[in-house]
Amino acid sequence: MFAESIKPEQSIDHASRATLTPEKIGRLAIGALYREVALAPKPGLVNPVDSGSHTDMDFSTFVRSLQALRGYFPAISRLGMQTPTYAQLQCCGVDAEQRMLQATNGINTHRGAIFNLGLLCAAAGADIALGGSCSAESVSRRVADLWGPAIVASAKPGNDSHGAVVQRRYGSGGARTEAAAGFPSAISIGLPAYRAALAQTHCPQQAAVQCFFALMAELEDTNLLWRGGHPGLDFARKAATTFLARGGVHAPDWQNHAQALHAKFVSRRLSPGGSADLLGVVLFLESL
Numbered sequence: 658m659f660a661e662s663i664k665p666e667q668s669i670d671h672a673s674r675a676t677l678t679p680e681k682i683g684r685l686a687i688g689a690l691y692r693e694v695a696l697a698p699k700p701g702l703v704n705p706v707d708s709g710s711h712t713d714m715d716f717s718t719f720v721r722s723l724q725a726l727r728g729y730f731p732a733i734s735r736l737g738m739q740t741p742t743y744a745q746l747q748c749c750g751v752d753a754e755q756r757m758l759q760a761t762n763g764i765n766t767h768r769g770a771i772f773n774l775g776l777l778c779a780a781a782g783a784d785i786a787l788g789g790s791c792s793a794e795s796v797s798r799r800v801a802d803l804w805g806p807a808i809v810a811s812a813k814p815g816n817d818s819h820g821a822v823v824q825r826r827y828g829s830g831g832a833r834t835e836a837a838a839g840f841p842s843a844i845s846i847g848l849p850a851y852r853a854a855l856a857q858t859h860c861p862q863q864a865a866v867q868c869f870f871a872l873m874a875e876l877e878d879t880n881l882l883w884r885g886g887h888p889g890l891d892f893a894r895k896a897a898t899t900f901l902a903r904g905g906v907h908a909p910d911w912q913n914h915a916q917a918l919h920a921k922f923v924s925r926r927l928s929p930g931g932s933a934d935l936l937g938v939v940l941f942l943e944s945l
């Protein structure tokens with residue numbers, strides 16, 4: 658049933674944590690993004706079996722995109738070791754976005770991931786340079802401490818990204834607000850959900866599905882708002898809350914339930930891309 662099959666560099670032992678390098682951090686970021694897209698069932702999202710609510714991309718588009726991003730994560734982590742300004746990180750992120758768009762013929766596969774995981778790779782580099790513990794908590798806090806105010810200030814009134822349009826229309830914060838605050842949804846919702854489910858099931862894929870639903874139940878996901886407005890966001894949050902209330906991945910029929918939700922999301926053209934991006938963030942932070 659699980660589509661996730663490749664085993665990326667998910668875990669490193671304590672000896673190698675002592676020598677965490679930008680190259681290793683970059684591999685962990687790519688591994689986390691691979692695990693995210695390879696995971697199924699994941700309502701409305703691209704996975705190895707089908708394209709969910711998307712008509713312009715499939716699993717192979719994401720793999721091509723990831724190949725194009727291989728150099729980006731170690732590079733931004735190396736840059737992070739010099740505790741750069743947010744403007745310096747942006748140059749690196751914008752350049753990576755261009756490479757992604759070239760690899761996908763102009764399709765947005767990893768815009769959120771380039772932003773979220775780019776910041777976290779840079780923060781991990783900074784944490785190494787500043788003698789931090791490189792834990793999930795320490796690295797995510799670095800993002801807020803070093804670049805939080807600049808991330809907030811970088812939102813331009815005339816920006817025509819989908820996230821910016823949704824912010825003007827509904828007042829929702831989206832990716833910038835989450836990152837600027839040090840990824841509170843990932844740290845306080847996603848990571849505990851992942852760890853608790855892993856402890857109970859010993860299955861990383863089941864833990865990732867549980868984490869995904871926990872995020873979707875709470876997140877103000879600007880992708881859902883863009884495609885479905887408030888009714889779309891409410892539908893997705895309620896669906897996730899019901900899935901969790903019925904036991905989540907611990908319920909005997911959870912796979913059928915999740916698969917049925919996938920069909921419902923596709924029929925409504927809904928795609929929780931923000932929750933998918935934050936699942937990638939949680940998997941990365943956990944692998945640190």
Ligand SMILES: CC(C)(COP(=O)(O)OP(=O)(O)OC[C@H]1O[C@@H](n2cnc3c(N)ncnc32)[C@H](O)[C@@H]1O)[C@@H](O)C(=O)NCCC(=O)NCCS
Pocket residue numbers: 746747748749750751754767768769770771772773775776816818819820821830831832833835876877878879880930931932934935
């Ligand atoms: C900063 C960005 C992500 C701003 O995004 P914006 O809010 O304007 O919306 P946009 O529609 O472009 O993308 C939003 C992305 O965030 C994800 N997302 C949506 N909601 C959320 C949420 N609540 N939390 C986290 N991620 C979310 C979506 O999946 C989507 O991929 C981006 O557009 C940008 O400026 N990219 C340039 C590269 C850059 O500056 N990088 C910074 C250095 S690392």
Ligand SMILES: Nc1ncnc2c1ncn2[C@@H]1O[C@H](COP(=O)(O)OP(=O)(O)OP(=O)(O)O)[C@@H](O)[C@H]1O
Pocket residue numbers: 693694701702703704711765766767768769770819880883884928929930931933934
């Ligand atoms: N597995 C996944 N499947 C689909 N989207 C994902 C997945 N993982 C992350 N995402 C995020 O969702 C976003 C893609 O969603 P979408 O196609 O709705 O964006 P868009 O191009 O801004 O909007 P639209 O297609 O409505 O014009 C990407 O930015 C990506 O970061």
